Amino acid sequence: MLTYLVKRILGMIPTLLGITLLSFFIIHLAPGKPTDVMTEMNPKITPEAREKLEKYYGLDKPIYVQYGMWLKRIVKMDFGESFSTDRRPVIEKIWDTKQKLIDRRLFITFFINLLSMFFIFIIAIPIGIFSATHQHSMFDNISTVFWFIGFAMPSFWFALLLMMFFGIYLDWLPISGFKSMNYESLTLPGQIWDRTRHLILPVFVSSFGGVAGYSRYMRSSMLEVIRQDYITTARAKGLSERTVIYKHALRNSLLTIITLLGLSVPGLIGGSVIFENIFSIPGMGQLFYMSVMTRDYPLVLCILTITAILTLVGNLMADIGYMFADPRIRAK
Amino acid sequence: MKRVIFLLLIVIIGFIGAGCKGKAGQGPAAKGAVTTELESSDGEPAYGDALIEGSIGEPSILIPMLASDSASHSVAGQVFNGLVKYDTDLSITGDLAESWDISPDGLIITFHLRKGVKWTDGIEFTADDLMFGYKTIIDEKTPTPNKEDYLQVKKAEVLDKYTFRVTYEKPFAPALASWGNAVVLPKHLLEGKDITKIDFARNPIGMGPYIFKRWTSGQEVVLDSNKDYFEGRPYIDRYVYKIIPDSATMFLGLQAGDVDMMGLTPIQYTKQTNTKFFKENFQKFRYPMPSYTYMGFNLKHPFFKDKRVRQAIAHAIDKNEIVDVVLFGLGSSATGPYVPNTWYYNPDVKDYEHNPALAKELLKEAGWEDTDGDGLVDKEGQPFEFTILTNMGNSLRNNTATIIQWRLAKIGIKVQIRLLEWSTFINEFIDKRRFQAVILGWSLGFEPDQYDIWHSGKTGEKELNFVSYNNAEVDSLLEAGRRTFNMAERKKAYYRIQEILADELPYIFLYVPNATPIVHSRFKGIKPTPIGISYNFHKWYVPKKMQRHSMMEQ
Numbered sequence: 001m002l003t004y005l006v007k008r009i010l011g012m013i014p015t016l017l018g019i020t021l022l023s024f025f026i027i028h029l030a031p032g033k034p035t036d037v038m039t040e041m042n043p044k045i046t047p048e049a050r051e052k053l054e055k056y057y058g059l060d061k062p063i064y065v066q067y068g069m070w071l072k073r074i075v076k077m078d079f080g081e082s083f084s085t086d087r088r089p090v091i092e093k094i095w096d097t098k099q100k101l102i103d104r105r106l107f108i109t110f111f112i113n114l115l116s117m118f119f120i121f122i123i124a125i126p127i128g129i130f131s132a133t134h135q136h137s138m139f140d141n142i143s144t145v146f147w148f149i150g151f152a153m154p155s156f157w158f159a160l161l162l163m164m165f166f167g168i169y170l171d172w173l174p175i176s177g178f179k180s181m182n183y184e185s186l187t188l189p190g191q192i193w194d195r196t197r198h199l200i201l202p203v204f205v206s207s208f209g210g211v212a213g214y215s216r217y218m219r220s221s222m223l224e225v226i227r228q229d230y231i232t233t234a235r236a237k238g239l240s241e242r243t244v245i246y247k248h249a250l251r252n253s254l255l256t257i258i259t260l261l262g263l264s265v266p267g268l269i270g271g272s273v274i275f276e277n278i279f280s281i282p283g284m285g286q287l288f289y290m291s292v293m294t295r296d297y298p299l300v301l302c303i304l305t306i307t308a309i310l311t312l313v314g315n316l317m318a319d320i321g322y323m324f325a326d327p328r329i330r331a332k
Numbered sequence: 333m334k335r336v337i338f339l340l341l342i343v344i345i346g347f348i349g350a351g352c353k354g355k356a357g358q359g360p361a362a363k364g365a366v367t368t369e370l371e372s373s374d375g376e377p378a379y380g381d382a383l384i385e386g387s388i389g390e391p392s393i394l395i396p397m398l399a400s401d402s403a404s405h406s407v408a409g410q411v412f413n414g415l416v417k418y419d420t421d422l423s424i425t426g427d428l429a430e431s432w433d434i435s436p437d438g439l440i441i442t443f444h445l446r447k448g449v450k451w452t453d454g455i456e457f458t459a460d461d462l463m464f465g466y467k468t469i470i471d472e473k474t475p476t477p478n479k480e481d482y483l484q485v486k487k488a489e490v491l492d493k494y495t496f497r498v499t500y501e502k503p504f505a506p507a508l509a510s511w512g513n514a515v516v517l518p519k520h521l522l523e524g525k526d527i528t529k530i531d532f533a534r535n536p537i538g539m540g541p542y543i544f545k546r547w548t549s550g551q552e553v554v555l556d557s558n559k560d561y562f563e564g565r566p567y568i569d570r571y572v573y574k575i576i577p578d579s580a581t582m583f584l585g586l587q588a589g590d591v592d593m594m595g596l597t598p599i600q601y602t603k604q605t606n607t608k609f610f611k612e613n614f615q616k617f618r619y620p621m622p623s624y625t626y627m628g629f630n631l632k633h634p635f636f637k638d639k640r641v642r643q644a645i646a647h648a649i650d651k652n653e654i655v656d657v658v659l660f661g662l663g664s665s666a667t668g669p670y671v672p673n674t675w676y677y678n679p680d681v682k683d684y685e686h687n688p689a690l691a692k693e694l695l696k697e698a699g700w701e702d703t704d705g706d707g708l709v710d711k712e713g714q715p716f717e718f719t720i721l722t723n724m725g726n727s728l729r730n731n732t733a734t735i736i737q738w739r740l741a742k743i744g745i746k747v748q749i750r751l752l753e754w755s756t757f758i759n760e761f762i763d764k765r766r767f768q769a770v771i772l773g774w775s776l777g778f779e780p781d782q783y784d785i786w787h788s789g790k791t792g793e794k795e796l797n798f799v800s801y802n803n804a805e806v807d808s809l810l811e812a813g814r815r816t817f818n819m820a821e822r823k824k825a826y827y828r829i830q831e832i833l834a835d836e837l838p839y840i841f842l843y844v845p846n847a848t849p850i851v852h853s854r855f856k857g858i859k860p861t862p863i864g865i866s867y868n869f870h871k872w873y874v875p876k877k878m879q880r881h882s883m884m885e886q
Contacts, residue, residue: 282550
């Protein structure tokens with residue numbers, strides 16, 4: 001098993017390299033340069049000034065040379081400086097050690113996604129099981145319709161509706177942001193409570209679509225499993241329905257979910273881009289959106305690399321989870 | 333197991349429910365209270381309260397000379413002052429400079445600085461700081477798109493602690509306004525440091541009405557009032573620049589009391605803020621922005637070489653219709669490259685009224701007539717058909733193009749519209765002159781010098797006279813306008829330029845949009861002028877009884 005793990009981890013390296021190579025070329029293929037924002041259609045800029053700026057950012061070199069230079073720095077864990085006018089190291093933008101942990105962008109995105117995953121897991125699985133064991137019941141039918149609506153609803157629109165209802169009409173929850181105006185003057189429990197209130201809507205929105213999807217997967221996977229012969233055997237030998245479902249069927253039906261969760265990391269981070277913008281959550285998704293818009297190559301690539309690593313780690317965790325859930329794989 | 337999960341669900345629901353109840357009644361959004369407060373009279377100016385301005389973009393750097401985005405400039409503008417500034421009538425008045433002399437030949441400007449102005453760390457501001465800032469901006473190693481105006485300076489010298497002199501090669505009228513950009517930097521803090529690598533950029537020390545306090549990335553920039561500000565302590569104690577990247581969210585924030593001030597879109601201004609709630613709690617403002625939108629022709633293209641064709645198109649278009657439909661009436665039709673209510677705007681130039689019959693006549697004169705009965709005018713067997721290019725993602729321009737397309741179809745001209753991504757549009761089409769007509773806009777501030785846009789020497793690649801306009805009289809007038817500091821002479825030159833442009837129509841000047849900010853009504857002392865509303869921000873105040881935020885936090 002250990003050799004298997006080592007092999008898996010080593011296998012991740014070429015994949016990661018491939019991802020960075022593709023990302024690098026694709027982002028440079030997009031029309032426009034980081035200096036465009038400053039120079040295009042600006043009466044105060046001369047051609048010499050433009051060239052100087054491009055040279056300053058190293059944009060005058062051929063693209064493969066730029067990739068080589070970038071890769072050389074990455075190996076030393078140096079992600080370079082941002083191309084925006086502040087010229088800060090990109091790592092500092094994502095993981096600012098001068099800020100409190102809770103205000104660091106990567107942490108915020110990671111934390112919210114972890115929370116969403118947690119909620120998706122503990123809500124979707126029971127719903128899926130219940131729908132499967134009570135197939136075609138009233139609950140099953142209603143939840144089918146409900147979750148399909150949830151699945152189909154664009155999250156940005158849903159978010160705005162929730163903000164209007166809870167933020168303005170009822171005035172219970174803050175609309176946006178990650179802390180209140182008077183945050184600094186609150187006591188510690190007050191501060192935790194303040195953050196929690198700001199998190200309720202974003203976490204709800206980001207997990208809602210997930211719950212909708214995963215409860216469906218769980219339902220169909222469970223239906224599949226309870227039709228198997230060994231479930232009939234379990235019932236035949238007189239086990240209680242509860243033992244049959246939760247001991248024998250659940251573990252096998254979870255296999256699908258584990259695989260899917262492992263693959264869901266890029267989707268979740270993609271979703272962060274949307275809800276972090278709508279809710280003004282200062283996470284990595286928001287930063288990613290801004291950096292793409294200004295063609296801030298080092299920052300875009302750094303975030304893509306981090307996402308790639310997280311995805312690969314997610315896949316690895318799924319495989320490990322698989323080993324625990326499925327004895328057949330463990331045996332190999 | 334089942335029970336455990338069920339219990340967990342109950343706990344979660346309970347938790348959400350509790351979360352909701354917590355806020356009722358507390359917090360700034362207690363609307364009832366605000367309404368009653370407003371019924372009381374205006375009240376005396378008082379110190380205190382905070383203003384929260386919503387912004388889509390986040391500042392990038394707070395050193396004005398390095399910044400190239402509007403968010404950075406609006407925050408840095410509260411922390412730093414320039415030597416001069418625009419007065420409400422758009423003339424130039426002193427800021428850090430008390431006065432200045434211009435030598436009779438217009439080559440030398442001598443600034444006399446205000447005495448006793450202090451950086452907020454207590455050190456006095458002197459001409460050395462100005463020299464230091466000037467040297468930094470012209471330095472090879474300083475990456476900034478803003479240095480062009482300063483490179484015109486031949487010699488800069490510090491005469492004494494409060495006197496600074498610059499000498500130019502040629503008289504250069506826009507030079508004076510250029511010293512309004514904050515070029516000053518605290519020499520005692522920054523000397524010998526690499527300006528691109530300093531903490532100062534995110535933690536600046538200035539001498540303006542507000543002092544930098546805190547910047548939380550992606551969330552807010554907080555400034556506190558400078559109690560020793562040389563024009564008097566600002567009334568509003570705190571200014572918060574809140575970053576909300578989604579404009580629908582920001583608009584909701586306005587209703588919830590999270591935002592006090594923001595710019596409205598035309599639809600928000602005309603439709604969504606007409607409710608009782610907004611009328612009672614907010615004040616809306618409206619003034620022309622120093623920018624305009626135009627349809628530019630490629631004057632090298634055979635279709636558009638003839639002035640009569642351009643005039644015909646102008647007569648076919650109804651500008652007021654565009655303003656009404658596209659901007660919901662929040663703008664005015666443009667007659668030239670300047671904005672109404674400015675000293676260099678010529679109100680008497682000819683405008684082209686909507687008159688399709690006249691348009692057809694003009695086309696006929698120019699040889700364009702529908703000879704084959706297909707509904708399109710043609711000349712020498714070629715039908716009049718062209719493409720308007722504009723950039724993607726700008727619905728105002730896109731809608732304008734559609735209306736023009738429809739109007740021109742009525743006089744027998746077929747128009748295609750093509751939307752392009754901004755960089756592609758500029759690099760592949762504008763720069764290479766691969767276009768017939770474009771819809772674009774200029775936003776140019778309050779300096780009337782438009783040498784780069786209209787001078788016939790500025791038609792090279794990447795230069796801004798991309799329509800290839802060439803008129804000897806305009807060339808000499810542009811030259812004259814930038815070589816004298818005499819307002820009357822400048823005015824004469826710019827008036828004449830507008831007359832010529834209105835006749836020759838290298839562009840069809842379409843409209844001047846309005847800025848439409850909204851501010852919470854507890855803020856008093858706001859006086860709209862041609863330069864906007866925020867010029868006297870340090871004099872805005874909230875009467876004691878209406879103050880919403882107390883500055884307990886230190």
